[in-house]
Amino acid sequence: MLRCGHKQTGLRYLWLALFSVVLGMALSVAMRVQMARAGSSPASEHYAVVTLLHGSLMVFFVLTSAPQFGFGYFFLPLQIGANEMALPLLSGLSFWLTLAALVGIAGSSLLPLRLGMEVWLFAVICFCFAAILSSVNFCTTVTDARTYGMTLTRLPLTVWAWYVTAVLSLLIFGILLAACALLTSDWFFGTQFFAGGQVHSNVALAALWQRWFWFFAQAEVYAAMLPCFGIVSHLIATFARRPVFAERAAVLALCGVGVVGFCVWGLHMFSSALNPYSPLVFAQLAGSLGIPASVLLASWLLTLWGSEVRLTTAMLFAVGFISLFLTGGLSGLFLASRDVAVAAASTDFVTGHFHLVMGVAATFAILGALFFWFPKLFGRPMNETLGKTHFWITFAGVYCIFMPMHWLGLLDRARGGVPGVSAGGAARTFITTAAMITIAAQVIFLVNFLSSVWRKEPSTNRNPWHATTLEWFLPSPVPADDFGNRPPCIYRSAYMYGERLGGLDFLPQHVSPEQLAKLR
Amino acid sequence: MSGTVLDDIELIIEDVHGHNGGKPPSRDGDDGGGDDGGRDGNSPEPRGHGSRKYSTAVAVAMLSIVMFFMVLTAAFLVLRTEPQNLHTWAGIRLPRILWLNTCLLMASSATLELARRRLSMDESRGFHRMWALTTALGGLFVVGQVIAWRQLAAQGVYETSRMASGFFYVFTVLHAVHLLGGLCALLYVGWHKLDASRIGRPLAVEVASYYWHFMDGLWLFLLALLYFGQ
Numbered sequence: 001m002l003r004c005g006h007k008q009t010g011l012r013y014l015w016l017a018l019f020s021v022v023l024g025m026a027l028s029v030a031m032r033v034q035m036a037r038a039g040s041s042p043a044s045e046h047y048a049v050v051t052l053l054h055g056s057l058m059v060f061f062v063l064t065s066a067p068q069f070g071f072g073y074f075f076l077p078l079q080i081g082a083n084e085m086a087l088p089l090l091s092g093l094s095f096w097l098t099l100a101a102l103v104g105i106a107g108s109s110l111l112p113l114r115l116g117m118e119v120w121l122f123a124v125i126c127f128c129f130a131a132i133l134s135s136v137n138f139c140t141t142v143t144d145a146r147t148y149g150m151t152l153t154r155l156p157l158t159v160w161a162w163y164v165t166a167v168l169s170l171l172i173f174g175i176l177l178a179a180c181a182l183l184t185s186d187w188f189f190g191t192q193f194f195a196g197g198q199v200h201s202n203v204a205l206a207a208l209w210q211r212w213f214w215f216f217a218q219a220e221v222y223a224a225m226l227p228c229f230g231i232v233s234h235l236i237a238t239f240a241r242r243p244v245f246a247e248r249a250a251v252l253a254l255c256g257v258g259v260v261g262f263c264v265w266g267l268h269m270f271s272s273a274l275n276p277y278s279p280l281v282f283a284q285l286a287g288s289l290g291i292p293a294s295v296l297l298a299s300w301l302l303t304l305w306g307s308e309v310r311l312t313t314a315m316l317f318a319v320g321f322i323s324l325f326l327t328g329g330l331s332g333l334f335l336a337s338r339d340v341a342v343a344a345a346s347t348d349f350v351t352g353h354f355h356l357v358m359g360v361a362a363t364f365a366i367l368g369a370l371f372f373w374f375p376k377l378f379g380r381p382m383n384e385t386l387g388k389t390h391f392w393i394t395f396a397g398v399y400c401i402f403m404p405m406h407w408l409g410l411l412d413r414a415r416g417g418v419p420g421v422s423a424g425g426a427a428r429t430f431i432t433t434a435a436m437i438t439i440a441a442q443v444i445f446l447v448n449f450l451s452s453v454w455r456k457e458p459s460t461n462r463n464p465w466h467a468t469t470l471e472w473f474l475p476s477p478v479p480a481d482d483f484g485n486r487p488p489c490i491y492r493s494a495y496m497y498g499e500r501l502g503g504l505d506f507l508p509q510h511v512s513p514e515q516l517a518k519l520r
Numbered sequence: 521m522s523g524t525v526l527d528d529i530e531l532i533i534e535d536v537h538g539h540n541g542g543k544p545p546s547r548d549g550d551d552g553g554g555d556d557g558g559r560d561g562n563s564p565e566p567r568g569h570g571s572r573k574y575s576t577a578v579a580v581a582m583l584s585i586v587m588f589f590m591v592l593t594a595a596f597l598v599l600r601t602e603p604q605n606l607h608t609w610a611g612i613r614l615p616r617i618l619w620l621n622t623c624l625l626m627a628s629s630a631t632l633e634l635a636r637r638r639l640s641m642d643e644s645r646g647f648h649r650m651w652a653l654t655t656a657l658g659g660l661f662v663v664g665q666v667i668a669w670r671q672l673a674a675q676g677v678y679e680t681s682r683m684a685s686g687f688f689y690v691f692t693v694l695h696a697v698h699l700l701g702g703l704c705a706l707l708y709v710g711w712h713k714l715d716a717s718r719i720g721r722p723l724a725v726e727v728a729s730y731y732w733h734f735m736d737g738l739w740l741f742l743l744a745l746l747y748f749g750q
Binding site: 061088132135137139140141143144145170171173174175178179181185189190191192193209211212215246259470 | 570573576577580581583584585589591592595598599656679680683685688689694698
């Protein structure tokens, strides 16, 4: 049961993410309704539990799991020409640990407060182990399981992104695990590392927890975003029919995001007990994240420039991702500067910022990847008309939800941020209405997804997008033994578009020059 | 026309499983990432199905373990140097048996290397003898750690007594847990009948030895931290 094939593991992770996102969205509806009734964020214990559950589900089981473990487990071996992950035992083990974590986190909300917190802690520990095991598996697979000719420079950007994310996850989940170990010791063995679990009883000790938590959490944002960057680069090149502009710079940018993202952990701790000079350092580091982000953005835009874009649903979601990433990233610049952050950042501003840049943008990349790879996952494509309808309603909806939140945040701060008194009642009603419509529109996606999964229709085309990477040249759905007992050979980079081959405009990675000569 | 060419390509894919009759391109060389390069290498087969993946996996796992213990170390140093703790820190007297335990662990590393040497000389009996000795020394180290905890408890020093004792128990217990994993690996590699097609004994021994030596180094670091940090 533990030893599990990579395709099965990937699909299981995707189903788990789908369940989590539906549950998480239902919770967000409950929160908006509660806020609409109370007029602001209610201070009740139940509201806090629902918020924690919503955040935990979305961060751990959707944003972390779907792009990295869901698509990664399924497509990483296929894209590098391997038949299986390097360590299949770890694939199965990490999935079951993730499932245990999901059950624990969801169940913890139904338990009495103290017991619920303890169960939540153990569930997070389970997830840390799962993430570390998966990361070891990913790193080993990319390092040692690449097929003939699959040099580092020929790796698709998706693989690079999964690789860098695995290294980052390896480090940051180790940090969270250590922090959880100390907290477990406090709660169950009576030690005093965080003042006996009463985190708020001592400012210095609370700061210690804050440091470890943010060391993880700040980098976790990039661990969630990095696979999305890779996916978006891949989709844009495929549907723009152009090689990725400055592909090596894009790879370096992915690595740069990973390295700098790991170092900016003190960014949001301006008012805690850190060295007074530290905000200067962290603000500079956070600002320097703009360099790799700009390189990626330039690469995407210049790949698109002058190209004959195929506006499939997957491509729409990729372009939507760029829009949301840019918008959310701009508000992030405000938060990266200490003075501006202190003056402008209130709960609503921060909520609007991170939902746009981390939550929604990443979800768009996940949806883009799903529409793109669906034929390979299930043997037939999703409905494009329903997909595009779903995209446009969601795209407009998320802007209507999260842009006014920035404004509300500024308004709250301008009025002095008096607790319990919230400004912009009409705007809040508008946000709640937009949230309801946007969430209702997800029914279109669910109908499209489920009907496509269950539709009994044999696949006719193994490469509907005319993509170059290896997975598209295997039958759909992919056979159990992938490439069988003869691994493929790679002769060129992953983005050879625009090269004429008969009536086609791409060169597959694996076709040898001799074969090409025959085809030409 | 395009359908025909695509069909041709798909037919070639049937052949993608092989090397198209030519010499397989290298997986490791820098080919410039462009078209058709990298065909002069001599990598016999992808290594993921071979031996190196286990070494890589252990190396990567060790990176995560280092991070884990570095965070605990940082917590120790942060709390140790807090202004309110700087002059009032109540350290603990390390049990003397820790030094004996350290010697046992160092000796286990030495015997492990001797076992590897016996294996390379094809002395199966000598290998098993030294491997058993390594495992026994590792087991004795864990027993010694338990005795150290009992000695501290007998002196009334529990994990809840003070911050220093809390860290002592956390460091030593977590190290022992990791070391128990190493002991399981020693037992598995030494006495389980390995599937030679997946991993041969020399490689399994090598990989286990990396982890065991790493545990040694980690213990020396933690011991120094606990000793000088008091």
